[in-house]
Amino acid sequence: MKRNFKFQISNFKFFIFIFSLFTVHCLLFTVSHAKVYIEITDPALRKLPISINYTGHEEAKEVAGIVKDNLDFTGIFYLIDPDIPGAEITVKIDAVVPEATKVIKADVVVSDLIKNEDILNKRYTASKDILRTLSHSISNDIFKVITGMDGVFRTKIAYIVNSSDKKWLYIMDWDGYNPLRVVTKGLTLSQSWSPDGQYLVYSSERDRNWGIYLLDIRKYIETMLFSAKGLNLAGGISPDGRIAFSSSKDGSPEIYVMNLDGGDLKKLTRSFGIDVSPVFSPDSSQIAFVSDRGGSPQIYIMDSDGTRLRRLTFEGSYNTSPVWSPDGKWIAFVGRKNSNNQIFMIKSDGSDLRQITDKGNNENPSFSPDGMFLAFDSDRDSGKGIYLMSINGEREKRITPKDTKTMNPEWSPYIK
Amino acid sequence: MGRKVLILVLMVFVIGCAKKYVLTPEEPVKLEEVKEVKEVKAVKAEEIRKEAKKAESVEEKILPRETKEVAAPVIEKPLFELKDALFDFDRYDIRADARAILDSIASWFDKNRGINILIEGHCDDRGTNEYNLALGEKRAIAARNYLVSKGIAPSRMSTVSYGEEKPACTEQNEDCWQRNRRAHFVVTK
Numbered sequence: 001m002k003r004n005f006k007f008q009i010s011n012f013k014f015f016i017f018i019f020s021l022f023t024v025h026c027l028l029f030t031v032s033h034a035k036v037y038i039e040i041t042d043p044a045l046r047k048l049p050i051s052i053n054y055t056g057h058e059e060a061k062e063v064a065g066i067v068k069d070n071l072d073f074t075g076i077f078y079l080i081d082p083d084i085p086g087a088e089i090t091v092k093i094d095a096v097v098p099e100a101t102k103v104i105k106a107d108v109v110v111s112d113l114i115k116n117e118d119i120l121n122k123r124y125t126a127s128k129d130i131l132r133t134l135s136h137s138i139s140n141d142i143f144k145v146i147t148g149m150d151g152v153f154r155t156k157i158a159y160i161v162n163s164s165d166k167k168w169l170y171i172m173d174w175d176g177y178n179p180l181r182v183v184t185k186g187l188t189l190s191q192s193w194s195p196d197g198q199y200l201v202y203s204s205e206r207d208r209n210w211g212i213y214l215l216d217i218r219k220y221i222e223t224m225l226f227s228a229k230g231l232n233l234a235g236g237i238s239p240d241g242r243i244a245f246s247s248s249k250d251g252s253p254e255i256y257v258m259n260l261d262g263g264d265l266k267k268l269t270r271s272f273g274i275d276v277s278p279v280f281s282p283d284s285s286q287i288a289f290v291s292d293r294g295g296s297p298q299i300y301i302m303d304s305d306g307t308r309l310r311r312l313t314f315e316g317s318y319n320t321s322p323v324w325s326p327d328g329k330w331i332a333f334v335g336r337k338n339s340n341n342q343i344f345m346i347k348s349d350g351s352d353l354r355q356i357t358d359k360g361n362n363e364n365p366s367f368s369p370d371g372m373f374l375a376f377d378s379d380r381d382s383g384k385g386i387y388l389m390s391i392n393g394e395r396e397k398r399i400t401p402k403d404t405k406t407m408n409p410e411w412s413p414y415i416k
Numbered sequence: 417m418g419r420k421v422l423i424l425v426l427m428v429f430v431i432g433c434a435k436k437y438v439l440t441p442e443e444p445v446k447l448e449e450v451k452e453v454k455e456v457k458a459v460k461a462e463e464i465r466k467e468a469k470k471a472e473s474v475e476e477k478i479l480p481r482e483t484k485e486v487a488a489p490v491i492e493k494p495l496f497e498l499k500d501a502l503f504d505f506d507r508y509d510i511r512a513d514a515r516a517i518l519d520s521i522a523s524w525f526d527k528n529r530g531i532n533i534l535i536e537g538h539c540d541d542r543g544t545n546e547y548n549l550a551l552g553e554k555r556a557i558a559a560r561n562y563l564v565s566k567g568i569a570p571s572r573m574s575t576v577s578y579g580e581e582k583p584a585c586t587e588q589n590e591d592c593w594q595r596n597r598r599a600h601f602v603v604t605k
Binding site for chain 1: 554576578
């Protein structure tokens with residue numbers, strides 16, 4: 001029996017946040033070139049020397065700083081001080097706040113010094129209180145014109161905050177800024193984004209019942225998606241709008257799939273033991289999940305109709321929390337090694353197992369939508385926090401404050 | 417809602433006061449003593465007297481406790497302690513020690529027909545959150561199934577899993593981890 005819950009939160013800050021998403025707009029001066037300057041999948045990657053310069057009011061310094069941090073974290077640029085020669089690409093940011101306004105106008109010019117031509121020339125106008133969003137948009141455009149790929153700088157991370165034994169759902173910017181409290185009813189976890197980034201699905205324990213809920217983020221309306229007796233844990237959402245989840249309604253945790261409107265419920269597993277944590281492959285054709293049917297928790301893959309079941313992990317006695325890379329080639333997961341939890345990656349055909357982390361306990365991996373980064377939680381330094389690392393291991397940083405207990409990051413898709 | 421449950425729980429214990437010694441684990445011992453007295457055929461008056469004295473002395477032991485408990489407010493301390501049934505790491509099968517605890521819970525439950533319980537499944541924090549929720553669920557279900565096999569009506573028991581989310585202790589040692597790997601019983605009615 002499904003019940004609809006509607007609650008409107010008059011959270012001023014939240015609506016400002018949503019409203020501000022729509023107020024960064026730009027005027028194009030020239031068309032940016034289609035040439036790709038860097039092949040970021042090239043294994044023998046040479047970092048592109050780039051310098052970032054700023055002029056104008058003090059806001060320009062802040063914008064340039066954020067753009068610099070963004071581009072630096074990708075690991076494909078070599079950032080050079082503007083006063084030192086050697087850059088092949090220059091970025092000039094001129095940003096002013098006209099008198100008696102709360103608006104930033106930023107002119108951004110990206111120049112190719114080798115060919116001596118401008119490859120991007122754009123004016124941005126944005127409300128001053130969303131300076132970070134503006135900087136992220138600028139970063140995305142610079143990244144796109146150089147690599148041909150969409151940047152992740154405007155993506156979000158949904159995560160869980162542990163606050164005196166309650167577990168609350170939050171959303172923050174990809175770099176840890178602007179945390180926004182979203183769900184505070186009950187014990188909430190195992191959240192997943194819809195493919196368009198407009199909805200979050202999650203499980204919440206309220207009054208000793210586990211239900212699966214759907215949140216319309218923009219309208220801030222929550223509805224109950226599934227509420228049978230027993231444990232109901234939300235899994236992943238497929239690109240074609242189906243949700244996989246685990247439910248013990250028939251006496252033991254099994255894998256089910258269902259449309260996001262609640263229809264076409266199908267039971268996919270029938271084993272005595274535990275079947276949990278299902279995630280769809282990026283092309284919707286397969287589901288990876290965790291099962292102890294072989295005697296210990298291991299990762300299995302089946303077709304999304306429940307057929308062609310095969311085991312993926314054979315090393316180690318405890319492998320859980322699978323996630324697919326956006327290109328479908330890899331699965332990241334958590335394996336126990338030497339009494340700690342570490343993040344591993346394995347090809348979806350079971351080959352090429354690699355260990356990604358080695359300090360402390362590292363859990364809940366989540367890929368960025370371009371597949372270049374992993375978010376995860378770790379207790380390696382002063383309590384559980386959320387970390388980002390680049391897939392090649394070069395870059396790593398903690399993005400939640402050290403005095404909070406934060407975990408289970410879920411990286412959003414590209415958000416329009 | 418919470419207040420109503422608390423009042424009902426208090427009423428149960430207050431009402432149970434009158435015949436509460438029936439609920440103590442001591443009771444089987446007392447019965448055996450009585451049986452012994454009954455089975456001893458009247459052969460020697462001395463032996464009978466000895467047995468009577470034994471029964472008396474047993475009664476003496478029990479009686480003061482009984483009086484004391486009637487006087488004291490028993491609201492805080494449950495008369496029968498619902499102990500946790502413990503599990504091995506990553507397992508949800510019922511161990512021998514857990515079986516003993518479940519057996520005593522079953523017989524207590526059987527004698528207190530008006531009571532329902534909630535069985536919570538818990539884990540230590542060494543695994544991952546989602547898997548531990550499923551593991552906690554299997555532990556609660558296993559405890560419930562065992563009690564059903566002992567004749568307790570399924571409708572009297574509900575289950576919920578908290579995985580590693582509500583630990584009883586947080587030290588990083590086997591002692592604490594074992595305490596957390598539990599099915600925990602809560603009176604709900």
